[in-house]
Amino acid sequence: xxxxxxxxxxxxxxxxxxxxxxxxxxxxxxxxxxxxxxxxxxxxxxxxxxxxxxxxxxxxxxxxxxxxxxxxxxxxxxxxxxxxxxxxxxxxxxxxxxxxxxxxxxxxxxxxxx
Numbered sequence: 001x002x003x004x005x006x007x008x009x010x011x012x013x014x015x016x017x018x019x020x021x022x023x024x025x026x027x028x029x030x031x032x033x034x035x036x037x038x039x040x041x042x043x044x045x046x047x048x049x050x051x052x053x054x055x056x057x058x059x060x061x062x063x064x065x066x067x068x069x070x071x072x073x074x075x076x077x078x079x080x081x082x083x084x085x086x087x088x089x090x091x092x093x094x095x096x097x098x099x100x101x102x103x104x105x106x107x108x109x110x111x112x113x114x
Contacts, residue, residue: 010065021038028044051092053092061085065081065085066078
């Protein structure tokens, strides 16, 4: 792949990831963005969408890190973005624990009714 394509992948990773989780959060009953982490969108019937979102953003970011490694003046930047990409891939591969005190997104908090 050409360096321009590799770098363009990085330009799309962030906005695509953000738009996807904002649309999912707006469409999920009980999801509150200031209370629930984005990874909690991976629960439920539509949870596969957030899993794919993490994996796609991770792959695009990893490709971007390769592009930066090739053309960038800072190897540290490419390594840090590569580490970020591996974290996104891990978030897609391993589902988070349920969040307490959240309708439809985990078990009730201590002392609350289910």
